[in-house]
Amino acid sequence: MEITLFEALKKFFIKGKLIFLLILIFSFGVYPLIESNYFDYKDNDYLLIRIDTNTIESSYPEIKETPIEYLDRLQTITSRNKSDRNQDLRKLDCRGFVGPRKYEVDCYFFIKLNKSNRAEEVENYINLIKEDYKNYQLKTLLPFIKKEKEKVKVRYDEFKWQEEMGIDPNMMHFYDSIFNFRREIKLLENLYSHIKNNDTKSLMITHKILNIEKDTLYNSILIFIMLSFINFCRVILIN
Amino acid sequence: MYFKSIKQQLINFKNIKIKYFFLILVIFLPKVDLFQLPLDGVKQGPRIDDIIILIFALSLFFQNKNPMALWSNNFIFKNWIIFFCLIMFFNIIHVINHKNLNLLILLRIIEYTILIIFLNNVLDKNNIYKIIKFYIIINFIFSVLQVFNLIGSISSIGYLGPDHLLNQRSYGILGGSWELGIVFGILGLACFRARYDMKNYLFYMTLCSINVFLAYGITNLIGYVLSIILILLIILFNKIKKFSIKSIIYSLMLILIISSIFYFINFHTNIYNKILSNDFLSRLSKIDFLYLWDVYTNYFTTGYIPELNDVKDPLTHYSIILRLETWQSSILEFQKNNISKFIGIGLNELYIESLIVRAITATGLIGCILIFYSILGVPLYFLIFIIISGINIDLYVSIKIFIFTFIFFKINQLARHGNNII
Numbered sequence: 001m002e003i004t005l006f007e008a009l010k011k012f013f014i015k016g017k018l019i020f021l022l023i024l025i026f027s028f029g030v031y032p033l034i035e036s037n038y039f040d041y042k043d044n045d046y047l048l049i050r051i052d053t054n055t056i057e058s059s060y061p062e063i064k065e066t067p068i069e070y071l072d073r074l075q076t077i078t079s080r081n082k083s084d085r086n087q088d089l090r091k092l093d094c095r096g097f098v099g100p101r102k103y104e105v106d107c108y109f110f111i112k113l114n115k116s117n118r119a120e121e122v123e124n125y126i127n128l129i130k131e132d133y134k135n136y137q138l139k140t141l142l143p144f145i146k147k148e149k150e151k152v153k154v155r156y157d158e159f160k161w162q163e164e165m166g167i168d169p170n171m172m173h174f175y176d177s178i179f180n181f182r183r184e185i186k187l188l189e190n191l192y193s194h195i196k197n198n199d200t201k202s203l204m205i206t207h208k209i210l211n212i213e214k215d216t217l218y219n220s221i222l223i224f225i226m227l228s229f230i231n232f233c234r235v236i237l238i239n
Numbered sequence: 240m241y242f243k244s245i246k247q248q249l250i251n252f253k254n255i256k257i258k259y260f261f262l263i264l265v266i267f268l269p270k271v272d273l274f275q276l277p278l279d280g281v282k283q284g285p286r287i288d289d290i291i292i293l294i295f296a297l298s299l300f301f302q303n304k305n306p307m308a309l310w311s312n313n314f315i316f317k318n319w320i321i322f323f324c325l326i327m328f329f330n331i332i333h334v335i336n337h338k339n340l341n342l343l344i345l346l347r348i349i350e351y352t353i354l355i356i357f358l359n360n361v362l363d364k365n366n367i368y369k370i371i372k373f374y375i376i377i378n379f380i381f382s383v384l385q386v387f388n389l390i391g392s393i394s395s396i397g398y399l400g401p402d403h404l405l406n407q408r409s410y411g412i413l414g415g416s417w418e419l420g421i422v423f424g425i426l427g428l429a430c431f432r433a434r435y436d437m438k439n440y441l442f443y444m445t446l447c448s449i450n451v452f453l454a455y456g457i458t459n460l461i462g463y464v465l466s467i468i469l470i471l472l473i474i475l476f477n478k479i480k481k482f483s484i485k486s487i488i489y490s491l492m493l494i495l496i497i498s499s500i501f502y503f504i505n506f507h508t509n510i511y512n513k514i515l516s517n518d519f520l521s522r523l524s525k526i527d528f529l530y531l532w533d534v535y536t537n538y539f540t541t542g543y544i545p546e547l548n549d550v551k552d553p554l555t556h557y558s559i560i561l562r563l564e565t566w567q568s569s570i571l572e573f574q575k576n577n578i579s580k581f582i583g584i585g586l587n588e589l590y591i592e593s594l595i596v597r598a599i600t601a602t603g604l605i606g607c608i609l610i611f612y613s614i615l616g617v618p619l620y621f622l623i624f625i626i627i628s629g630i631n632i633d634l635y636v637s638i639k640i641f642i643f644t645f646i647f648f649k650i651n652q653l654a655r656h657g658n659n660i661i
Contacts, residue, residue, distance in 0.1 A: 001311070001312060002310070002311040002312075003308065003309050004307065004309060005299040005300065005306065006306060031335065095571075097542075098542050098543050222334050222340060222342075223331055223335070225345070226327040226328075227327075227331065229323075229327050229352075230327050234324075236310040237321070
């Protein structure tokens, strides 16, 4: 049996007016209602964390690898599979990538964000991550400073021992090495205070919304088109 | 006499119904973008084909005498319209869940549905073979001229002269060499399917095979060769069924003669040297399938995609591996929860360089079951070709490939029902 457009439209709008009415009600009545009342926006918002490996901080060999290591750390401390995950960042889930996005992670929110709390929560988490990164960098740097101080101490001890043993110390060599160690310590301490007092440049955090919240009318129109398509195909195929 | 014939032809031309004129335009017109869409990441724009389909859709409203059928019992692709409805239904769920829906793909589905109605109305046993024969010859001529750098090509980026870098491979009158390879793979198999109704089908199959080769596409060439091997096995099996001592003796003698020729004139070495002198064949011979298998398994277990420096023989393998990057976001999204595995992630990606990944991730398990059901009546050699070509190309993003798949299905229907339909 054949069906023409005229017959199909007649069936679509007149004979099947109840279905067409239901489509209209669902698209422009029920959907906006459930959207405003029941939507759970989890997973929609995320933080894109990208590291920059060409900053001043990266010129220090001691913390050159820190940004890359931090991305791994971020994934570990926020992993949903681990019970001992970081309590401050527990409402995030960070996922890393390979290939061209290997210097990035996406951190999804596991809290309900809406227009009233979005800005505040996002800022809070950005600050928490920056603070955590800062602490991580400082924690990485401290052993190096300690090690350099240790070297100075060893050199002094060596100097004292040489004096006690009556060996004439090579003062030139001694002052030179102490100067080098002190300079290194100074550099690292400067870096330490720089990291502590400034905003990091090697970690960029941007807030993104995965599914751009299209306005309700747009979604209603989409649903209406798709439901009408299904209904029209039903009319032409089952006749 | 000659003028009389031209006059007659002109009268015939005048009598051609507008719908057939549209059909010829849709099939034969190269890809010409009317304008580019002002959207980020979208390289194409509306084409003349789209305008024709729109005119066809509008023309359905203004037919007083003999209105065209929207649907009839003997129309094909019914399952695919049901499949489109299923995709729409899944996407309603995704929209309700606030997921992104790519409007361009939604429009394309609606466009394909109108195209199915249009092709069902205009393609029949009287014109389908004429169209494909003419199409094969035209494309063959263009491909050969392109091989000898005598003419350029027209694609979605406009006309490119014969010396353009992108014209190293033949395009025919299609929008790309990849499209040429796949369309002619489909047409070659369609000629075989129509072997009882189409005169000189072997001649046209040969032209198609040459075009598949001139397209220099690796996966579709492999798919085509495997399909042809299957076809040869089918023929051999049919011959064996008609068993006779005489034919066995003839076959043995033929094998003996061919082997002797190979042995005495050192044929295999000559062939090997010829193969190495052709760029495409030498590239093809360098493909390490075990390495690619390792890369693919590694990708699915760890998500690792080797970078250019890590790729073994990048000139040969990098273009194949590069496509994995377009799969990544869909696969990650697909693996995220169980609902995605059942109903897919929806139509959110415009470009995924794989038909198989697109089908699995966009429609999920339920969609795949419907696809499987819909292809039950399709010859295995055609499926082998589509599946292998679809490993790293999203075939049905191209309207031409969709049209020629429809033509194959139509020929399949005509062959199955002994040309009694329509």
